[in-house]
Each structure stands twice: as C-alpha cells, then as structure tokens.
Amino acid sequence: MGEKKMHILGTGTATVSKYVNTSCVFDDGESLFLVDGTGGTDVLRCFDRMNLDWNRLHEGFLSHEHTDHFLGMIWVIRYIGELMIDETYDGDFVLYGHDEVLDKAYKVCQMILKPQGMALIGPRIHLVPVEDMQRETIWNSTFTFFDIGSSKARQFGFHMEWPDGTRLVFPGDEPVTDHGEQFLDQADWLLSEAFCLDRDREIYRPERYHHLTVKESSQMAQKHQVKNLLLWHTEDDTFGERKKLYTEEASRYYEGKIWVPEDGEVIIL
Ligand SMILES: [Zn+2]
Numbered sequence: 001m002g003e004k005k006m007h008i009l010g011t012g013t014a015t016v017s018k019y020v021n022t023s024c025v026f027d028d029g030e031s032l033f034l035v036d037g038t039g040g041t042d043v044l045r046c047f048d049r050m051n052l053d054w055n056r057l058h059e060g061f062l063s064h065e066h067t068d069h070f071l072g073m074i075w076v077i078r079y080i081g082e083l084m085i086d087e088t089y090d091g092d093f094v095l096y097g098h099d100e101v102l103d104k105a106y107k108v109c110q111m112i113l114k115p116q117g118m119a120l121i122g123p124r125i126h127l128v129p130v131e132d133m134q135r136e137t138i139w140n141s142t143f144t145f146f147d148i149g150s151s152k153a154r155q156f157g158f159h160m161e162w163p164d165g166t167r168l169v170f171p172g173d174e175p176v177t178d179h180g181e182q183f184l185d186q187a188d189w190l191l192s193e194a195f196c197l198d199r200d201r202e203i204y205r206p207e208r209y210h211h212l213t214v215k216e217s218s219q220m221a222q223k224h225q226v227k228n229l230l231l232w233h234t235e236d237d238t239f240g241e242r243k244k245l246y247t248e249e250a251s252r253y254y255e256g257k258i259w260v261p262e263d264g265e266v267i268i269l
Pocket residue numbers: 013014066068069173233
C-alpha cells in the first residue's frame with residue numbers, strides 16, 4: 001500500500017457551471033475507488049486530466065439518483081464497457097448503492113446503451129445493492145453504508161475505515177442526520193456539503209434543498225470533534241475566492257483542520 005490519497009474530481013452543486021459536480025476518487029496506491037459519477041462526461045475528462053488510470057478502478061459507490069451524481073456513472077459504465085470490449089480493461093467493475101438507485105441505473109443503461117455494452121452488466125459489470133447499516137469489507141476497507149434519511153430522494157452515505165484505522169464519513173450531499181451521526185464522533189475525515197456561506201443564506205436559502213451553510217457544517221464537525229472537515233458541493237458565485245471565504249467562516253465555528261479543495265486537487269489523507 002502506498003500513500004492514501006483522495007483525488008477531487010469536482011466540488012460543485014448540481015447547477016454550477018464553474019465547477020464539476022461533486023465527486024472524488026480514493027487511491028490507496030494500488031487501486032481506486034470512485035464516489036459518485038458527476039453529472040456527465042466530466043468524469044471522463046477528470047480521469048484524463050488527473051492521470052487516473054481506468055484499469056486501476058474496479059469499485060465505486062453511487063449515493064443517489066440526482067442528475068449531478070448519477071448521470072456521470074452511466075458514462076463510467078459505458079466507458080468501462082467499451083474498454084472491456086476493446087480488451088484494454090482487465091477484471092470486473094463493481095458498483096455499490098442502494099437497490100433503488102442501482103435499479104434506475106440499470107434501467108437507464110438498458111434504454112440507452114448499445115447491446116454489446118449492456119451485455120456486460122451482470123457478467124463483468126456488477127451492480128451490487130447494499131442495505132442500511134450493512135457492513136462490508138470492500139476495497140480493503142471496512143465500509144458501513146447508511147441511509148441518510150433524505151426526504152428528496154433515497155440516499156445512502158458511508159463510513160469507511162482504512163486498514164490503518166483512518167475513519168472517513170461521506171454522508172452524500174445532505175447533512176448528517178439520524179443514525180449517520182454516530183459515525184462522526186472523532187472521525188478523521190468528514191466530507192460535508194456546504195451549499196453557501198452563512199452570510200449568503202438569504203440569497204440561496206439552502207434549507208429549501210435540505211442543504212447546510214458553511215457555519216452549520218462546521219458546527220456539526222465541531223460537535224463531534226472531527227479532525228478534518230472537507231467542504232464541497234457548493235455554489236460557484238464565490239469562484240476564485242471560495243477557499244479563502246469558506247475557510248474563514250468555518251474557522252470561526254470549528255477548531256480542526258479545514259479543507260476547501262478546488263476541482264482537480266489531490267489530498268493526502
Ligand atoms: Zn448533489
């Protein structure tokens with residue numbers, strides 16, 4: 001195992017034009033693990049630009065059905081399928097998610113993929129449903145998947161523990177609620193959405209979409225003594241100044257280490 005890294009593909013909310021939609025790739029030095037797909041072909045461009053090798057990617061997770069997370073995963077399935085057909089991809093690809101989102105992914109693929117590509121779903125591309133609070137050893141780590149309790153569309157997040165004990169929580173693109181909160185205590189990393197600055201809450205009204213401000217995400221991280229807080233899934237009107245403004249606001253409510261990555265950044269975990 002090499003260094004543990006997180007490649008940030010995108011950091012934006014659904015309707016941004018200056019960022020790629022929120023998505024990342026974990027990297028243990030050997031293989032990759034993709035978290036959500038972005039909203040489209042951005043995922044292909046990100047892999048190319050960031051020198052990520054598709055042949056190192058054999059597992060991924062899809063949190064929910066919304067456009068900005070879902071549609072890029074259809075491209076991932078299509079693209080890996082093409083590599084398989086060209087015999088330039090060894091092994092299989094496994095996508096985890098709850099049964100509804102995987103069922104929708106399957107149906108979309110069925111409607112729009114070519115038969116040759118579609119024929120690989122099952123034999124070599126596996127859509128593997130997970131249940132709420134299911135614990136699994138995947139990608140050398142211990143994952144616990146959990147239902148975040150979204151009222152918009154059924155959405156799962158996960159807690160993962162790396163082989164060296166590093167604990168990371170990905171609660172999808174909504175606040176941590178219900179039984180998700182138990183995983184936060186003293187977690188090493190929380191990847192939290194932060195729709196906008198608290199000072200701009202009247203402009204964006206994040207509560208309408210069940211999203212948090214930077215202040216609220218920071219308070220949640222502080223409450224649970226999380227060691228590293230990563231903020232993403234943001235608006236893009238603060239483009240160019242986001243890192244400074246978001247870090248400033250977060251530091252007023254949270255004492256741990258704050259990360260406001262740009263698209264394309266690589267973070268050593
Ligand atoms: Zn989203």
